[in-house]
Amino acid sequence: MSMTFDLDPATAELAARMSKFVGEVVIPEEARSGISLHHGDEQLRQRLVSSAKEFGVYGPHVPEEFGGHGLSLLQLAVVFEQAGRSLLGPLAIQAQAPDEGNINLLDKVANSEQRQRFLAPLAAGDVRSCIVMTEPNGAGSDPNALTTTARRSDRGWVINGRKWFISGAHGAAFGIVLARSSGEWGDRGGATMFLVDMNTPGLEEVRVIDSLDEGYFGGHSELLFTDVEVSDDAVLGEVDLGLKYAQVRLGPARMTHCMRWLGIAQRSQEIAIERAIEREVFGAKLSELGMVQQLIADNEIDLEASRALLYRTCAELDSGATATRSTSITKTFVSEALGRVVDRSIQICGALGISYDTPLSRFYRELRPFRIYDGPSEVHRWAIARRAVGRFEANRTNG
Template identity: 45%
Template sequence: MIDFSLPQELVDLRERVRSFVENEIVPFERDPRLTAHGPTDELRQDLVGLARKAGLLTIQAPRRFGGRELTHIEQAVVYEAAGWSTLGPVAMNCAAPDEANMGLLAKIADPEQQEEFLRPVIEGGARSVFAMTEPGGAGSDPNQLLTEAVRDGDDFVVNGRKWLITGANGALTWIIMARLAPGADGLGGPTLFLTRGDTPGIEVERVMNTMDRNYVEGHGVVTFRDLRLPASAVLGTPGDAFRYAQLRLTPARLTHCMRWLGAADRAHSIAVEHARTRTAFGRPIGEHQGVGFQLADNEIALDNCRLAIWHACWLLDRGEQGRHEASKVKCYVSEELFRVADRCVQVLGGIGVTDETVVEMIFRDIRAFRLYDGPTEVHKHAVARRLLRARTTTPAVPAPAASGIPTPG
């Protein structure tokens, strides 16, 4: 028997989060500090203050850091409620990239690194970045990593260039991926390094102009020029960066889906209300099949996305790796939610392409979401490879009869 009911405590938390976002956070969507490059850090700090006062700041954090240590299923429920406004996750400190970075540091950073680099992010006083993507190198294929780290005595010297580094401007905690040449110990290869954003050698060249504006301080272009790091800056084991990246990205793909499900549901609710009150040809436009069917498609898509997310979270909570399932969910949900947002724009008509509602912003942001943490094509490729490996013993077609004509079954 499959039971989809939620514990009352989780239902209460969901309603508490939804009420907080609607009443305290939504009014900031018109704040001028929500810029074309996303919320400024000043706006983030104000929102974090509200979440702290409400007892909803970084509630996903491990209990040893004062959080509730939410399971993946609990995150799915809570993050969807937080995503009702794109500023909700920012306020509650469960937005990308900080949410995923905190999860990674809690798993692999040593106690000293956690105190210096993780605790300030959990407490909302600092932000973090994950610096991997490069203009001519690492992206969908991290094997093309070009940024290099060279041993110099007990130190490491890093040189390279990154872009689309979310939140780089003003971030304190930096996780940097670089290719380390093997040393006398034989350890080398893609390696993660941990340092402060104000370390000499880190240069944020500029913030890129992008179609989305929901990430704090936008996406930066960064150059590392002879960035000198001590041996204590190595995060985890040298050469294990790709494994750690997957450890970070598998749940991060799902949390992206959770938050955007909330935003798409918000857009859908606005479209439904518009279809209920706007009239054309003598009746509310929602009563015309052309509009009503689009709303029905949205409702179906939202339910299916929620179920897909919950299933993958259930697997993770059971202790399974879940990479295959996370790829399927990221691929399916990002595409479906974009269609939901697109239909909402269409239902709203002229005002759908204006900022009279938040729908146009959600539409643009969800379009970007289809690329973040792996574009759809990369995830489909991964799913297809696993599918082919898993079914190599199954005949592709029935064997023909002797006459060459298939016999009736």
């Protein structure tokens, strides 16, 4: 099947404007912001959001109904890469995880009242949100291990359980909470999504977890639910179909992660090339040395291969396919390839690369967890292999 990825003029213009915005506004803010953003400087976020709106680059993924550009995934791949050149770029356009994925989920599943109460302010950048799924000894890579429960009451539902590594929870206005509403631990299905205000009585933020990546706005929190009461209006979609809705956001969100990190990796390559051109050792520029040229070339290969996989998978998702195999392959390859790009870039820069005089060491810390977030590489490989074996056996039987 032939496939082309030619950009329409409007998307190409938006990507160029995004590049200008990130270079002129966001990267200077990044340099001033300090290392850790776990406790979230809300004034910084609002300043960036306002600037993005003034530049006309805010909300490429936001539905046009809410003032966004409403781009397809394939269009977003080019625009988000430019936004991702800075750790703060996605934050400025409300495209950071988990808000970007939650906007997509709410747009597809929320009812009219929920769209106005939750989606409208989130899409406008007035508030942040979180997706409350992962548990310390339960649901994570295996959603059937969900232990947080939601039981019916006279006034709706009562939620009990402990969640952890809930990204962006600190300072978020609301969370999309996944809890077991039927069945027992290990059973397939039986989970429901609830829209829960973060100031609801009984919902406690136990801590913001110290982690390798410090540039994640709002950090990663541990949350405790103790008899948290919500009404029937809080149910997102239908009861017991929460895992089905999780799939709505999961594949596209994995791809938007890849888009954003592509920007960081491309910027790392450019920093390394600039250093290689300027630095002289043993009577020659670094860029003229064969070993350095190999590092640069391998970076180019990983970047281009990552884009090719990403674009193909985005086109598949845009066509309406679930693309579970493609998203697993792309997420696994891109997360590892981009890590190699940043690692090689540091190697080219030497001592400068591990200093804070460049952002490379920070990028390295921020990118490393991507091999774990949204499914560890090992889990994706297990799923990829299982599908390959299943396909082979089916073909052999039918042949």
